[in-house]
Amino acid sequence: MNIGIVGLGLMGGSLAKAVKRYGIAKKVLGYINNEKNKKDVLELKLVDEIVDLETLKKESDVIILAVPVDAIIEMFPSFLDIDEKTTIIDMGSTKEYIVKNIPEEIRENFVPAHPMTGTEKSGPKAAIDDLYEGKTVVLCNLEKNGNTHVNKAFRIFQGIGMRIVVMDADEHDVHACFMSHLPHAISFSLANTVMSHEDPKSIIALAAGGFKDMSRIAKSSPRMWTDIFKQNRKNLLSSIDLFEEHMKKVRKMVEDENYEELEKWMAKANTLHEIL
Amino acid sequence: MNIGIVGLGLMGGSLAKAVKRYGIAKKVLGYINNEKNKKDVLELKLVDEIVDLETLKKESDVIILAVPVDAIIEMFPSFLDIDEKTTIIDMGSTKEYIVKNIPEEIRENFVPAHPMTGTEKSGPKAAIDDLYEGKTVVLCNLEKNGNTHVNKAFRIFQGIGMRIVVMDADEHDVHACFMSHLPHAISFSLANTVMSHEDPKSIIALAAGGFKDMSRIAKSSPRMWTDIFKQNRKNLLSSIDLFEEHMKKVRKMVEDENYEELEKWMAKANTLHEIL
Structure with a gap:
């Protein structure tokens, strides 16, 4: 064809x-x-x-x-x-x-x-x-x-x-949001956090696998990703809210020095292992 | 020797x-x-x-x-x-x-x-x-x-x-926080966001490079990382706060449908390209 x-x-x-x-x-x-x-x-x-x-x-x-x-x-x-x-x-x-x-x-x-x-x-x-x-x-x-x-x-x-x-398209949009759109929002945020520092170069000189992996998709096309965020706006907002609950949780556990809970919470994240 | x-x-x-x-x-x-x-x-x-x-x-x-x-x-x-x-x-x-x-x-x-x-x-x-x-x-x-x-x-x-x-050790701890400790906190949070969903398996079935990269370090040892978060607590808390400013910013731009600003903010993240 x-x-x-x-x-x-x-x-x-x-x-x-x-x-x-x-x-x-x-x-x-x-x-x-x-x-x-x-x-x-x-x-x-x-x-x-x-x-x-x-x-x-x-x-x-x-x-x-x-x-x-x-x-x-x-x-x-x-x-x-x-x-x-x-x-x-x-x-x-x-x-x-x-x-x-x-x-x-x-x-x-x-x-x-x-x-x-x-x-x-x-x-x-x-x-x-x-x-x-x-x-x-x-x-x-x-x-x-x-x-x-x-x-x-x-x-x-x-x-x-x-x-x-x-x-179905609506189910797809929820799944794609968790697997791709939310990770992009997070990666753009992480890259901007570091690039907003007064001396990003000397910090990034120490970049190893962790940061490299976490910031890779922050290099993606702004034009393309603005459109995606626009079209999946509702799911993106609610997935950011779910993610933010966990960021608040980890911040609070560290602030309160609640290290026992912190270790359990990390172990929960580890269970991803069993699937991916 | x-x-x-x-x-x-x-x-x-x-x-x-x-x-x-x-x-x-x-x-x-x-x-x-x-x-x-x-x-x-x-x-x-x-x-x-x-x-x-x-x-x-x-x-x-x-x-x-x-x-x-x-x-x-x-x-x-x-x-x-x-x-x-x-x-x-x-x-x-x-x-x-x-x-x-x-x-x-x-x-x-x-x-x-x-x-x-x-x-x-x-x-x-x-x-x-x-x-x-x-x-x-x-x-x-x-x-x-x-x-x-x-x-x-x-x-x-x-x-x-x-x-x-x-x-110096204090400078190291700031840099290592941005390049490694903060990315770990974020990755653990992302993994927990997905693992807390009612059906993580069917979502993760669609995982591609973006999510795989962003969640890889969420499989790291809870024992080891609890200790690191404990010892670099102060820097971790302030780097989470800086990151959270960006998460709030992206959420607000999407909510307000301020797509022109969103595209600029993504382009700022792209500048990481020039260094890494």
């Missing part, structure tokens, strides 16, 4: 590499809005052809939207005249707001997906060969999709080595 | 491997308080000989204390009769409280050190070959040490491939 990818940064660029490497796409078409990125995509040979949106719509069997979540919503009107056989898949990190806003005319075609993978990098140069391999992709609210569209989504994601999980 | 190591878990066990591998120690002696660990150390052949504390004191040119920070303090009285040529090095994660409490009789011999490295694992089986290679070790308040003792500490840490940084 021909696969058209809208947006060729980390997610779209890595997908282009994957569908080519696994021989899933006969031809990969790309649509890019940004001149600088266009140059990089050509140099990196991420797609077979860069085309305008109308050509991409006509020539693709599956169109993948790999742009920030707000841009996904903004693009809906452009797809209202899509052929009934053409599948559209979005790869946004939030799902409820997107699912709610898919126009009725293309709801059958439109498969809402979220591949649970990424790095802190962005742009075409961030695209890597094995971003999707062995990772999980969540597909949401498939009951409204035509079978042919669901099948094409399965063929692509299974074909590039992903594990498929199906759940 | 003969090196005696007290405590042969992750830190002590990995040090035993390193000083043998680099040919720095003619003989490595070990002292272990815990029967289960003793068995593991013998099976793993981490040391040349397991001895009692008196033998270790007599036969070692350098004694390394690789036990939790409270245990270091508790051991001070055992070393009061140490030979003046014998060097003692502790590897605790906090330095101010330890430096303040070193008995005057052994202050010349006692080199306070903190190798900025580790993993979330503990015990002899956690010992790995290259834990120290290319990492930083902080040595504190060397002005009170005899030259021969400082030289031996340098020979060992340089010899196993470490970068040596010298600073």
Whole structure:
């Protein structure tokens, strides 16, 4: 099949590499809005052809939207005249707001997906060969999709080595919040705590694995993550509140020198071991 | 030289491997308080000989204390009769409280050190070959040490491939707090937030790199970390307060839908890029 990818940064660029490497796409078409990125995509040979949106719509069997979540919503009107056989898949990190806003005319075609993978990098140069391999992709609210569209989504994601999980968009947004959106809010806060210090350089000179791991995703794209926080606002606020209860708890145990309780609380955190 | 190591878990066990591998120690002696660990150390052949504390004191040119920070303090009285040529090095994660409490009789011999490295694992089986290679070790308040003792500490840490940084214990404790102790408090809190959910398993099924990285150090030893939080209590409390300002800020920006400010705040966190 021909696969058209809208947006060729980390997610779209890595997908282009994957569908080519696994021989899933006969031809990969790309649509890019940004001149600088266009140059990089050509140099990196991420797609077979860069085309305008109308050509991409006509020539693709599956169109993948790999742009920030707000841009996904903004693009809906452009797809209202899509052929009934053409599948559209979005790869946004939030799902409820997107699912709610898919126009009725293309709801059958439109498969809402979220591949649970990424790095802190962005742009075409961030695209890597094995971003999707062995990772999980969540597909949401498939009951409204035509079978042919669901099948094409399965063929692509299974074909590039992903594990498929199906759940409702609202459930997805709660889970993704705990596993990704809340950790990003925390990592941005930790990085800002250190960068606000009068001499961050001499502090960071002592950085070891702990801080490096905890601050890695604080390097992620502000544009992309502002949109995600916006679209998953309600869940993010309540997950921050739950997290803050624990930060208050640890602060209080340390302040009160309640070390017996502190050790138990750490041991509770250790039980994560049993699952992850 | 003969090196005696007290405590042969992750830190002590990995040090035993390193000083043998680099040919720095003619003989490595070990002292272990815990029967289960003793068995593991013998099976793993981490040391040349397991001895009692008196033998270790007599036969070692350098004694390394690789036990939790409270245990270091508790051991001070055992070393009061140490030979003046014998060097003692502790590897605790906090330095101010330890430096303040070193008995005057052994202050010349006692080199306070903190190798900025580790993993979330503990015990002899956690010992790995290259834990120290290319990492930083902080040595504190060397002005009170005899030259021969400082030289031996340098020979060992340089010899196993470490970068040596010298600073005062109080400065060390502030830096180590931001780079390690605060990140641990945050990671324990994040893990507890998820583990307190009614169905952690189905949430963690979606874990990707972000959550895995952010929760890794939440698997660290509660015993060891309770002691560290206790000894660096003051710095930990103020660093939590600074971090909490940022958590409140991000929460408020999301609640007020102040997305322009949110994007700027994320971009500020991104500047970490330039240093780390």
